Amino acid sequence: MVVDDEPIVGKRLKRLLEREGYAVETFTRGSQALEGLGRNRYDVIITDIMMGNVDGMMILEYVKSNYPDIPVIIITGYGKKEIAEEAYRKGVHSFIIKPFRIDELKAVVKEALSGADKD
Amino acid sequence: MNLKIWHKMIIGISIPSLVVIIGGLLTLYYLNNVKTRHGFVEIADDLRERVLEIRRNEKNFLLHKTTEYYKYFKSSISILQRSASNIPEAIIDQVGKSEFLLLRNSIQNYQDLLNNLLENYLHEERQVEKVREEGRHLESFVAKKNHAVELSTDFVLNLRRFEKNYMLFRDKASFDELNKGLAQFDNIIPFCIECIRYANAINELLNVHTDQTRLEGSLQIIGNKLEEITNTISIRERENVRSFFSVTQHRLLIVLVLLCVMGPLFVYKTATHIVKPIKRLAEITKRISEGDLSLRAPLKEHDETFQLSQSFNTMLDKLQFTQQSLERSLELLHEKHVEAEKRASLGFLVSGVAHELNNPLNNISLTAETMKEDLDTMTREEQKEYIQDILTQSERAKHIIEELLDFVGTRKSTAMEKLDIINVLGESIHLVSNQLKVTNIKLKLDVPQYPFFIKGNQSKIEEIFVNIMVNAIHAMKDSGTLTICARPGSGQRNIFIDISDTGCGIEEKEIRNIFEPFYTTKPVGEGTGLGLSVAYSLVSKHNGDISVKSKVGKGTTFSIRFPAYDESSVPEISNT
Ligand SMILES: Nc1ncnc2c1ncn2[C@@H]1O[C@H](COP(=O)(O)OP(=O)(O)OP(=O)(O)O)[C@@H](O)[C@H]1O
Ligand SMILES: [Mg+2]
Numbered sequence: 001m002v003v004d005d006e007p008i009v010g011k012r013l014k015r016l017l018e019r020e021g022y023a024v025e026t027f028t029r030g031s032q033a034l035e036g037l038g039r040n041r042y043d044v045i046i047t048d049i050m051m052g053n054v055d056g057m058m059i060l061e062y063v064k065s066n067y068p069d070i071p072v073i074i075i076t077g078y079g080k081k082e083i084a085e086e087a088y089r090k091g092v093h094s095f096i097i098k099p100f101r102i103d104e105l106k107a108v109v110k111e112a113l114s115g116a117d118k119d
Numbered sequence: 120m121n122l123k124i125w126h127k128m129i130i131g132i133s134i135p136s137l138v139v140i141i142g143g144l145l146t147l148y149y150l151n152n153v154k155t156r157h158g159f160v161e162i163a164d165d166l167r168e169r170v171l172e173i174r175r176n177e178k179n180f181l182l183h184k185t186t187e188y189y190k191y192f193k194s195s196i197s198i199l200q201r202s203a204s205n206i207p208e209a210i211i212d213q214v215g216k217s218e219f220l221l222l223r224n225s226i227q228n229y230q231d232l233l234n235n236l237l238e239n240y241l242h243e244e245r246q247v248e249k250v251r252e253e254g255r256h257l258e259s260f261v262a263k264k265n266h267a268v269e270l271s272t273d274f275v276l277n278l279r280r281f282e283k284n285y286m287l288f289r290d291k292a293s294f295d296e297l298n299k300g301l302a303q304f305d306n307i308i309p310f311c312i313e314c315i316r317y318a319n320a321i322n323e324l325l326n327v328h329t330d331q332t333r334l335e336g337s338l339q340i341i342g343n344k345l346e347e348i349t350n351t352i353s354i355r356e357r358e359n360v361r362s363f364f365s366v367t368q369h370r371l372l373i374v375l376v377l378l379c380v381m382g383p384l385f386v387y388k389t390a391t392h393i394v395k396p397i398k399r400l401a402e403i404t405k406r407i408s409e410g411d412l413s414l415r416a417p418l419k420e421h422d423e424t425f426q427l428s429q430s431f432n433t434m435l436d437k438l439q440f441t442q443q444s445l446e447r448s449l450e451l452l453h454e455k456h457v458e459a460e461k462r463a464s465l466g467f468l469v470s471g472v473a474h475e476l477n478n479p480l481n482n483i484s485l486t487a488e489t490m491k492e493d494l495d496t497m498t499r500e501e502q503k504e505y506i507q508d509i510l511t512q513s514e515r516a517k518h519i520i521e522e523l524l525d526f527v528g529t530r531k532s533t534a535m536e537k538l539d540i541i542n543v544l545g546e547s548i549h550l551v552s553n554q555l556k557v558t559n560i561k562l563k564l565d566v567p568q569y570p571f572f573i574k575g576n577q578s579k580i581e582e583i584f585v586n587i588m589v590n591a592i593h594a595m596k597d598s599g600t601l602t603i604c605a606r607p608g609s610g611q612r613n614i615f616i617d618i619s620d621t622g623c624g625i626e627e628k629e630i631r632n633i634f635e636p637f638y639t640t641k642p643v644g645e646g647t648g649l650g651l652s653v654a655y656s657l658v659s660k661h662n663g664d665i666s667v668k669s670k671v672g673k674g675t676t677f678s679i680r681f682p683a684y685d686e687s688s689v690p691e692i693s694n695t
Contacts, residue, residue: 006478008508012485016492050557077477078557098481102488 001042002026003033003059004075005051013046016102017109030054034062042070044093044112046105049076049083057087064091071112075100123422124393131389135382142374149367156360159214162206163353166222169199170349173229174342181335184240192233199345200226214352222348229341236334239327246324247286253317254279260313270307270314274300282321289328297321396424400431412439452636452652475553476519479512486512536577537684539570540614543577544605547584551592559598566605571614572684575661580681583657586650587618587677593641594622594675608680616679624671633667 002013002024010026017024025040027033031054033047045063049056060072071093076083079097087095093115094108176192203222211219261275278300284293301321304314396419403416412435416428486508490497497505544566555562591601599621607614625633632638634655639648658665662682669675 006482008482008512009485012482012489015489016485019492053559055557075481077481078474079477098477099484100481102485102492 001033001036001045001047003030003045003047003051003056004028005048009048009075013105017106020106020109022109030056030059033059037063037067044071044073044109046073046075046109049074049087050078057090060087060090060092071115073105073108073112075105124424127389127392127422131385131392135378135385138374138378138381142371142378145374146367146371149363149370153360153363153367155213156356156363159210160353160356160360162210163214163349163356165202166199167346167349167353169195169202170342170345173199174346177338177342181338189237196226196230196233200230214356218348218352222345222352225341225345225348229338229345232334232338232341236331236338239331239334243324243327243331246320246327250282250317250320250324253313253320254282257313257317260311270311274303274307278317294325396422396428400424400428404431407435412442448636452649476516479516479519482512483509483516534576535574537572538575538577538580540573540575540580540616540681541566541569541571541605543575543580544584544603544616546577547581547588548603550581550585551588554589554592555601558592558595560592560595561600563600563602564604566603567607571605571607571611573614573661573681574684575681579657580661583654583679584616584618586654587679590650591618591620591622591675591677594624595620596622599674607683612683614681614683616681617676618679619674619676621674624673624675625667625669626671630667630669634665 002010002017003026004010004013005028007028010028014024014026022043025036025042027036028051030047030051033045034054036042045059047056047059056074056076060074063070063072068091072091073094073096074087074092075096075098077098084095093112096105096108173192173195176188176195180188180192203219203226206219257275258272258279261270261272278297281293281297281300285297287293301318304311304318307314399419400416403414407414415432415435418425418428418432486505490502490505494502548562548564588601588603595601602617602619604617604619605614629640634651635648636652637648638652639646641648655665658679658681663680665677665679667675667677
């Protein structure tokens with residue numbers, strides 16, 4: 001699952017990750033993403049922080065309290081140290097600052113999925 | 120002196136009162152004494168009166184030698200005796216014991232003498248009778264002629280004449296004549312019995328008479344003495360009273376003078392003693408109020424002013440300390456103010472606008488990477504779309520940078536110019552829009568559609584609005600409504616801008632603090648507490664004012680007024 005209010009991010013990540021063999025669903029609104037969580041089972045969630053009503057932090061909290069096994073990866077341009085610390089405190093798997101290299105993201109996703117498998 | 124003011128007052132009042140009381144008591148005592156002394160004078164006068172009465176009776180008695188006068192005389196003496204013995208011992212002690220003793224003795228002597236004299240008188244009477252009888256005997260004896268011829272009838276008759284003369288006159292001449300006559304008896308007939316008896320009788324009478332003269336003399340002497348004693352007593356008592364009066368007069372005069380001199384002196388001394396410390400304090404207070412805070416009230420007297428001075432000094436210490444820390448704060452504020460302005464602009468840019476740049480950059484890099492990997496399999500359409508995306512995102516980045524440069528550019532100007540405040544408000548809202556975007560806060564705008572001009576500096580006014588709006592956003596945390604309302608006042612002379620939030624609100628007692636520099640309720644590192652103080656001073660520099668209304672839990676409204684643009688007034692702004 002990819003959540004980002006920038007539609008381009010969703011589109012590009014979907015294409016790039018599907019090439020790697022993952023099934024990808026994208027959302028531009030946090031609220032829709034939360035609804036999606038109730039419908040399907042996701043292996044990993046990639047989300048931006050700064051988005052309208054429901055932001056990445058809230059998604060992280062929601063996932064960690066309802067589906068603690070699903071790893072959450074945050075991608076954000078708002079790379080403040082305090083926010084990263086807060087995210088790690090809330091159980092984020094990785095905190096990636098925009099702009100990032102796709103290889104970097106791919107590695108993190110792989111690592112997250114393997115970690116989830118082991119559990 | 121370590122006396123309290125009221126002690127001093129009591130002393131100041133009681134000492135003159137004491138002098139008055141002592142003077143009064145003294146006067147009373149003297150008056151009482153005068154009364155007693157006057158009593159003595161009366162007694163002395165009484166005694167003297169009685170003695171004079173006695174002397175009068177004495178004279179009468181000695182002249183007439185009758186029992187009637189004797190009675191008067193006697194009774195007047197016993198009256199004196201009674202009066203003399205009726206005088207109380209205490210008075211006798213006061214007036215003079217020896218004199219009274221003398222007086223009493225003299226009265227006694229007088230009385231004794233009187234008794235002797237009375238006896239002598241009786242004796243005289245008897246003796247006169249006897250002389251006459253012997254004379255008659257002698258006459259008849261001579262008439263019988265049975266004796267010597269020498270004893271003639273003539274001689275005897277002559278003798279009797281001498282005798283009569285003596286009895287009548289009792290003077291020296293008649294006495295000598297009688298004596299001479301009697302002396303002739305011996306020459307004429309030595310042993311004539313009748314002659315001898317007659318001569319003896321006469322001699323006896325002469326003796327009685329000598330006694331009488333002596334007694335009478337003594338009586339008069341003692342009478343004189345009585346008179347003298349009473350006179351001295353009376354005179355002395357009078358003298359006593361007179362001197363007593365003059366002494367009393369003197370003493371009273373001294374007391375009066377003392378009172379007249381000491382009273383005012385004492386009142387003056389007391390007053391100065393009371394007033395001096397107060398005056399000193401007043402003097403110091405005046406000098407301090409003129410600006411010398413380093414002065415202190417002296418802690419000399421241990422009266423009520425001591426505590427006053429002490430509290431006063433403590434107050435001064437505090438005042439001085441406050442003044443010093445105020446001066447320090449002011450310096451600090453000055454430094455912080457400059458820093459805060461930097462922060463308000465640059466810090467804002469870094470956290471907002473600069474981060475915004477990451478989004479288009481990320482989009483570009485993601486698009487580029489996708490193209491790099493998939494270029495071969497992409498359709499022409501897809502390739503065009505991707506390149507368009509890159510162009511659009513570059514444009515977006517460029518726009519962000521322009522905005523940034525714009526902002527930095529306007530910051531440099533501090534000039535006051537004609538501004539459309541509605542436009543500035545819009546720009547300010549745009550500056551915080553990024554912060555709004557990451558929250559659930561709704562923005563409600565109620566501003567005129569036409570421009571409203573004021574005189575001011577764009578970046579400064581933006582700073583005012585941004586500071587207030589950022590505070591409002593913080594107060595609401597994640598959700599709420601930020602309402603911004605602008606409306607011109609009557610006659611278009613002012614514009615009123617209200618910025619309201621639905622945040623936590625401010626407690627009543629904290630409201631007066633929020634414009635203080637460094638007042639903040641935010642954690643260390645998040646708030647400097649300078650936002651509102653800077654906003655306040657900036658509003659003042661624009662000749663406007665700012666006020667706040669708040670309800671805890673409901674929200675807060677900041678109201679700002681700016682005067683409308685007016686060609687005639689050109690407010691200056693300092694270049695800090
Ligand atoms: N809209 C508001 N609602 C509730 N409290 C407010 C509001 N505006 C200001 N305050 C209170 O006033 C204090 C002072 O505000 P001020 O802007 O001067 O400093 P700050 O926001 O704490 O720090 P800084 O602005 O320097 O980062 C705040 O800490 C906050 O407690
Ligand atoms: Mg503030």
